[in-house]
Amino acid sequence: MLWNGLSILRDRRLLFNSTPAKAHAQLHRLSSPSLSVFRKSVAGLALLVFTTAMSGGLVAGLDAGLIYNEFPRMGAGLTPPKSELFSVFYSRRPDHSDLWWRNMLENPSTVQLDHRILATTSFSAILALWAYSRFNPRVKAALPKTAAKGMMGVVHLLMVQVTLGISTLIYLVPTPLASAHQAGSLALLTGVMVLGSRVWVPKRTMAILKKKLAARSPRTSRIVHSAGHSAPLAAKTS
Numbered sequence: 001m002l003w004n005g006l007s008i009l010r011d012r013r014l015l016f017n018s019t020p021a022k023a024h025a026q027l028h029r030l031s032s033p034s035l036s037v038f039r040k041s042v043a044g045l046a047l048l049v050f051t052t053a054m055s056g057g058l059v060a061g062l063d064a065g066l067i068y069n070e071f072p073r074m075g076a077g078l079t080p081p082k083s084e085l086f087s088v089f090y091s092r093r094p095d096h097s098d099l100w101w102r103n104m105l106e107n108p109s110t111v112q113l114d115h116r117i118l119a120t121t122s123f124s125a126i127l128a129l130w131a132y133s134r135f136n137p138r139v140k141a142a143l144p145k146t147a148a149k150g151m152m153g154v155v156h157l158l159m160v161q162v163t164l165g166i167s168t169l170i171y172l173v174p175t176p177l178a179s180a181h182q183a184g185s186l187a188l189l190t191g192v193m194v195l196g197s198r199v200w201v202p203k204r205t206m207a208i209l210k211k212k213l214a215a216r217s218p219r220t221s222r223i224v225h226s227a228g229h230s231a232p233l234a235a236k237t238s
Contacts, residue, residue: 002190006197011205020212026144027209030201034138041129042196048125049192052118053185059115060182064108065173071166074113085110119165126158143199150195157188 014023030039059065068074079085090102103110133139133151143151161184168177 002193003197006194007202010197011202014205015208020209020216023205023209027201027206029142029144030199031206032142034142035199038129038133038139038143039196039199039201041125041132042192042199045122045125045129046189046192046196048118048122049185049189052115052122053189055111055115055118056182056185058105058111059108060178062106062108062111063173064112064115065169065178067108068112069169069172071169072116074109074116079113080109085113119162123158123162126154130155147195147198150191150198154188154191154195157184157191160184161188 014026018026068080072078074080085107086099086103087107088096088099090106091099092102104114105111130151133143133148140148161181164177164181164184168174168181171177
């Protein structure tokens with residue numbers, strides 16, 4: 001729904017609030033091969049942030065934030081013991097064929113570790129994408145200002161979200177911090193989607209703009225042609 005709303009607003013701005021030539025030039029700039037990797041990375045980043053937010057929902061549902069209230073360690077090491085992560089206590093089949101996925105969804109220790117891994121991966125991926133857009137000369141030159149601002153906004157939201165997440169864990173999940181952390185996940189996902197809407201090339205809108213430009217071309221040529229015929233008449237009159 002958010003993506004559809006952003007697409008509608010963008011199409012309206014390109015089709016009605018700008019000239020076809022200017023709008024076509026903007027989309028043509030976004031179609032640059034230099035932005036291909038960046039555009040695909042934003043799509044992958046949206047999927048990663050969404051998955052991280054969903055894993056956070058499991059943490060909240062299982063009260064997994066009430067254990068291992070420290071960061072980055074979890075007890076004696078970076079991860080709990082393997083016997084705790086894949087405990088047979090959560091298996092419901094005699095052959096333990098459901099051992100791994102039930103622990104992934106029902107074991108608070110495993111769920112918290114999954115969320116930590118996904119959150120750390122999202123943190124690293126967003127900073128890496130920001131560095132790629134900032135220090136790669138070709139990408140920096142081709143990236144529109146609105147997209148560059150959107151990328152910086154995502155970085156700011158990321159820093160707030162990471163701070164809220166670690167604080168929520170250390171302070172034993174107080175309700176205000178936990179609620180702010182959950183709201184922050186939605187804000188971060190929204191920021192990534194806004195960034196995606198600013199670098200994505202809508203093919204349908206591009207086709208409409210091409211038709212408008214093609215329709216204006218014969219008219220322009222007729223005006224030039226009539227202007228050429230009127231010049232000799234003006235000379236004879238003089």
